[in-house]
Amino acid sequence: MRKSSTLVFATVLLLLTALTNYSLYAQTQSTVKGIVFHDKNENGVFDSGDKPLKNIAVSNSRDVTVTDRKGEYELPLRNNSAVFVIKPRNWAVPVDENQIPRFYKMYSTTGISGTKYEGLAPTGQLPLSVDFPLLPSKEPDKIKALIFGDTQPRDNKEIYFMSKDVIPELIGTDADFGVTLGDVVFDDLSIYDHLTGSLSPIGIPMWYVAGNHDFDYTGNNSIEARGTWYKKFGPSYYSFSHGPAHFIVLDNVRWIIDGDERYYRTGLGENQLEFFRNEIKRLDDDQLLVLMAHIPWEGSREWHDEAEKQEFYNLLASHSNSLSLVAHTHRHYHQFIGQEAGFPRNEPLHMISMGTVCGAWWTGAPNEFGIPHTMMSDGTPNGYAFLHIDKNDWKLEWKTAGVPENVQMHIHAPEAVSSENEIKVIANIYNALPDAAVKMKIGDNGEWIEMKRIPQIDPVRLDEKEKEKQLGEVPWRKMGGDYDSEHIWEASVKPELKPGVHTVQIIANDDWFEYRGEKLLHVK
Structure with a gap:
């Protein structure tokens, strides 16, 4: 009975000491400390079997330090800011149910908010150890974002x-x-x-x-x-x-x-x-x-x-x-x-x-x-x-969105022309680099001619706006203002074409890709 009472007293004393130490720490908290670790059991907590990780960068939203051989870091504590781990190569941070990375701990003594929407509530004092779990993730030299x-x-x-x-x-x-x-x-x-x-x-x-x-x-x-x-x-x-x-x-x-x-x-x-x-x-x-x-x-x-x-x-x-x-x-x-x-x-x-x-x-x-x-x-x-x-x-x-990945341009040209007409062709090549080499030809026997980049308002967009204007009031949000496109090329040609249907072909090459586009031309 006496041993049991002594054990209870000792336990209470330890708890009181711990609470007192935490209270003193909270009152004088000026730094944030913690461990970055391999979370082997994926429970988000540094516990038995987890491995501390060295040389991992951590920031307090201003300073940047790296963990020591014990996986530990220490930084000045800054109010109204985040403490976060900087994900290294071949490691992943946890994500929530919406795939949002959770790699940080926010800290604010008073909370951060405007008045219209709910902001960050006061976080209270940080734990004695702000720890960051990482998970192994093989990351090759070729990646895609x-x-x-x-x-x-x-x-x-x-x-x-x-x-x-x-x-x-x-x-x-x-x-x-x-x-x-x-x-x-x-x-x-x-x-x-x-x-x-x-x-x-x-x-x-x-x-x-x-x-x-x-x-x-x-x-x-x-x-x-x-x-x-x-x-x-x-x-x-x-x-x-x-x-x-x-x-x-x-x-x-x-x-x-x-x-x-x-x-x-x-x-x-x-x-x-x-x-x-x-x-x-x-x-x-x-x-x-x-x-x-x-x-x-x-x-x-x-x-x-x-x-x-x-x-x-x-x-x-x-x-x-x-x-x-x-x-x-x-x-x-x-x-x-x-x-x-x-x-x-x-x-x-x-x-x-x-x-x-x-x-x-x-x-x-x-x-x-x-x-x-x-x-x-x-x-x-x-x-x-x-x-x-x-x-x-x-x-x-x-x-x-919504079209095959090889659709990389649209072409503006007359739908139908007389055989003696000069034809102006304009191509909006969405992602072409400014120094791309762009050429076009009309018909199977036509000659390839160079197209010149001339920034301008896209005529396809202007045509669409004119259709919308002719409709008057519409039940959708109308198109807004126009802006010169930086990726428009044009050329004019007077080909000798027999009556019938011919194909306008455009090929663009830059340091990254080749882009191809076609449009049908009806010759009277």
């Missing part, structure tokens, strides 16, 4: 459009993972769960980039405006490796409050820029670096701080092998940012503004299934892309 420009549904109806138009053909894809480049939704943050749940049948981990329409606009600064994002997706900037490449996701949307005015500009902020600086320092100089953000670095929204922009370019230029994937413009184009824009390398930065899943926000006449054609302002149809990486080389493949 699914790239979405803005999904951006306004409401559940537009999620259904995407669920019929895009997602079914991606179920079972051989892509290793996917990325959505911001504007995940269109201002209504309450539909995040429906959106991410609708993407989950694709069956691959999906990383998310924050866009300007992912703000709670009632927030009084960039942090508050991201409160719902932190609750649903975790940090708005982070990084990970997959295969031979390193990916850095940046949140380049700054929410500005200036008196009664509220607006956004391009920018990073001091903490994010320091995180970027620390990540750049860690990389081998020739490792492929893929930057992913929402707003193009040039030509869309001006930077909030030009000095910050120049520092960002200077840091990026210190790395020899990089590309940028952005979205936001609802067009698809390649831009090469050079010294005239402040990028201080002899070789320009290749940036791609990705065409979008939602196209032109689901506008235009619906097809027989009720889905708007949603052609973008530069004539590109809605769709997505695959980023192919082979060691340090890469190429981007465009896929228009």
